[in-house]
Amino acid sequence: MAPPAEVTVATVTEQDLEDLVPSMLSYARFYREDPSVDDLEAMARTFLTGGGGTQLIARDAQGHAAGHATVLWSWDTTLGLPLAVMEDLFVHAESRSHGAGRALLEACRGLAADRGCRWLQWQTAPDNARAQRLYDSLGGDRSEWFTYRLPTGVPSA
Numbered sequence: 001m002a003p004p005a006e007v008t009v010a011t012v013t014e015q016d017l018e019d020l021v022p023s024m025l026s027y028a029r030f031y032r033e034d035p036s037v038d039d040l041e042a043m044a045r046t047f048l049t050g051g052g053g054t055q056l057i058a059r060d061a062q063g064h065a066a067g068h069a070t071v072l073w074s075w076d077t078t079l080g081l082p083l084a085v086m087e088d089l090f091v092h093a094e095s096r097s098h099g100a101g102r103a104l105l106e107a108c109r110g111l112a113a114d115r116g117c118r119w120l121q122w123q124t125a126p127d128n129a130r131a132q133r134l135y136d137s138l139g140g141d142r143s144e145w146f147t148y149r150l151p152t153g154v155p156s157a
Contacts, residue, residue: 007066007099009107012044012055017064020044020057027090029126053087056107058100066100067091068143072110073115084112086122089131101134 024040047055053072060066069089076083086108093099096142112120121143124131 006107007058007103009056009058009103012048012057012068016050016057016065017041017044020055020068023065023068023090023092024056024088026092027088029099039128052109056104058091058095059105060098060100065092066095066098067104070105071111071120076119079118082115082117084108084115084117084120086120089122096130096153098150101131102138105134105138 010016021037021041023043024039024044025035028035028040044055047053047070053070056069056071058066058068067090072085072087072088074083074085075081086105089101089104089108091104109120
């Protein structure tokens with residue numbers, strides 16, 4: 001399904017950082033985290049230089065940032081194939097229900113296909129029912145896997 005005409009999605013460039021970094025901060029705060037703006041900008045700049053992923057930005061008809069997505073490039077050992085992992089997908093509150101989330105997700109799926117990935121994989125919080133409705137409407141399969149995090153001892157910034 002093509003994204004609505006009022007939403008455009010493009011790969012992030014240097015010129016998009018001014019809109020992307022605040023979007024990334026809003027995403028982190030949505031999940032009750034508060035990283036530094038400098039760290040987020042450094043992350044975005046890493047992706048601009050081919051640092052293991054791609055970032056996309058969605059814009060409304062007026063050119064305002066509606067949201068963003070980050071796709072990381074990995075491998076699925078169980079298949080022996082490349083894997084695309086959508087690390088984040090975020091749509092600003094005022095842009096929700098206008099097609100930006102769907103447009104971003106479809107663009108991520110297109111990037112994954114272009115790189116030969118059989119799957120686009122992602123996670124969402126168990127209580128993020130709005131996002132789950134979108135994912136279910138696109139035919140996403142819910143996994144039965146659990147996610148773990150193990151501290152490495154490196155202190156937070």
